[in-house]
Amino acid sequence: MIKGLLISAPASGTGKTTVTLGLLAALRAQGVTVQPFKSGPDYIDPAFHSAAAGRASFNLDSWAMPAATLHDIRAQADGADLIIAEGSMGLFDGVAIAGEAGSGASADIASLMGWPVVLVIDVSGQAQSAAAVALGFSKLRPDMPFAGVILNRVASPRHEAMVRAGMEAAGIRVFGSLPRNPDITLPERHLGLVQAEENPELEAILARAAAFIAANVDIPALLDVANAASTTPSAGPASPPPGMRIALARDTAFSFVYPHLIAAWRQAGAAILPFSPLADQGPDNSADCCWLPGGYPELHAGKLAAAAVFRRDITAFAQTRPVHGECGGYMAMGAALVDKDGVSHEMAGLLGLVTSYEKRKMHLGYRQAHLSHPIPGYAAGAALRGHEFHYSTILSQPDAPLATVRDASGAQVSETGSLRRLGGGGMATGTYFHLIGQAT
Structure with missing residues (x-):
């Protein structure tokens, strides 16, 4: 040990x-x-x-x-x-x-x-x-x-x-x-x-x-x-990969994803295919799902709005395959993001979500979610645990709620995530919380 x-x-x-x-x-x-x-x-x-x-x-x-x-x-x-x-x-x-x-x-x-x-x-x-x-x-x-x-x-x-x-x-x-x-x-x-x-x-x-x-x-x-307990590790619940070929947004605007999830996905045999929205790259077309982590899209909203290739490619991808976003990734999937100066920037438009960073309000804490609809890797009805930390607020969220979400005390929170079914079997989902794992 x-x-x-x-x-x-x-x-x-x-x-x-x-x-x-x-x-x-x-x-x-x-x-x-x-x-x-x-x-x-x-x-x-x-x-x-x-x-x-x-x-x-x-x-x-x-x-x-x-x-x-x-x-x-x-x-x-x-x-x-x-x-x-x-x-x-x-x-x-x-x-x-x-x-x-x-x-x-x-x-x-x-x-x-x-x-x-x-x-x-x-x-x-x-x-x-x-x-x-x-x-x-x-x-x-x-x-x-x-x-x-x-x-x-x-x-x-x-x-x-x-x-x-x-x-x-x-x-x-x-x-x-x-x-x-x-x-x-x-x-x-x-x-x-x-x-x-x-x-x-x-x-x-x-x-x-x-x-x-x-x-x-x-x-x-x-x-x-330095010391260690003598307990013997035992297999915990697996963190299933959202797909076997995962297009993962990865740059300074999209970097908040827990390392244990990436490790679990790889251990399950999944391939991670990184791309950079800030470099105007879209998801690899060979992927079977796309995951947009959290990060700082509010600091790069103008550059994301101008990333025509990214927006075109992720829109085409989402028509036939699932796309999921967490916090900043969720915001980037929406219709618009209002920056700190009150300027509205067009986002990918996979969801109707409009978020604002103009009037900052801290949202912080653990989240427990019961999915009303599936997300990549988890079926409807799954109980998930995660964490939310952001300063943006929702101005409009016209899509179907994705989950019932509560804080660590059991109090229901209004940030339910959202879902939109697209084109030829594609699906866009997003949450404000960062997934940590499935509840036992």
């Missing part, structure tokens, strides 16, 4: 992504083969993990995935020397009503996998009091393995000494102390970090992060405390 660690924090914004990326890059530079994972539904961080580690990173989600599926995804670490998983939000943050294997909290993953937690604590504005925070996190869940802390945003050697004194008195192990370092800050936008592939400085930032972590964290001590 490959040993691992989970890097978490008391809250978002405390530096766990910087620590994770620096640790991945530093270990890789030392010749350690590290498998990264991301706890929770974040679809941006895994690309940064992959750039730092040189291996594809996968999401592990205790609300949306059963335990068997989590263990199956963990098997992606085969051949690695060590696992480093990054938590989401605060260590214990999840939804109020448990899902498949927990609440979605990072602590669920640590407990299930046996990976000791290393807590990154922002100690700015406090000294010995930080120990009370660490002690509370170490004791709240007795089933969760806890290794110790990394101190972040330390002001001075004197400040560090006071914080360390408090940690020692509380019996909390300190693995490192990080001063402020603006040289490894990653740029952000409305859905989180600017995507890894869009950052020309990423390689240099990762190199600086690796050097920073290597100089300020006791990496050998971290390796010594």
Whole structure:
């Protein structure tokens, strides 16, 4: 069993992504083969993990995935020397009503996998009091393995000494102390970090992060405390491919698709045929379905509206075969998209959907959907789990609702997705949520 660690924090914004990326890059530079994972539904961080580690990173989600599926995804670490998983939000943050294997909290993953937690604590504005925070996190869940802390945003050697004194008195192990370092800050936008592939400085930032972590964290001590549960993986529910030849939109406007789904499709024997709508490419005509992931169509609406070949080819494709879109892909399948300046741009027109980014409103959370109609890979009546995160709103949705959709608490949400049957047996479907998998 490959040993691992989970890097978490008391809250978002405390530096766990910087620590994770620096640790991945530093270990890789030392010749350690590290498998990264991301706890929770974040679809941006895994690309940064992959750039730092040189291996594809996968999401592990205790609300949306059963335990068997989590263990199956963990098997992606085969051949690695060590696992480093990054938590989401605060260590214990999840939804109020448990899902498949927990609440979605990072602590669920640590407990299930046996990976000791290393807590990154922002100690700015406090000294010995930080120990009370660490002690509370170490004791709240007795089933969760806890290794110790990394101190972040330390002001001075004197400040560090006071914080360390408090940690020692509380019996909390300190693995490192990080001063402020603006040289490894990653740029952000409305859905989180600017995507890894869009950052020309990423390689240099990762190199600086690796050097920073290597100089300020006791990496050998971290390796010594890595661990894993002795549970045996068992086969979880398969994620069926939407077709055996899948035309997959893939560029900076369409990039949010969970890596475990792509891996499952390939393991089932499906061929992935990428194309770029931004480069005015249409889906491969040999494909038997087309999948448009989420991303940032609102930032490229004018270019998509001008992509005549893309719009022509996907319209022709949809007359005889299924096309499915998620979030940004769903928006691009609609009749129009209104950008932040209030300008309306014509989209592919496979659906009557009109969406707007002019007046931003955040929609965020887990989704559970019961399909009223089929989508590629899933029959009508299937129960799906996913996650929604966007700032656009629906101005018009004239097509048939695709599903009954509820949030994690069971409350019904208005974003039902939509369906339109086309021409010679084709079908266009879309949802605002990103599929994670089928509910058990």
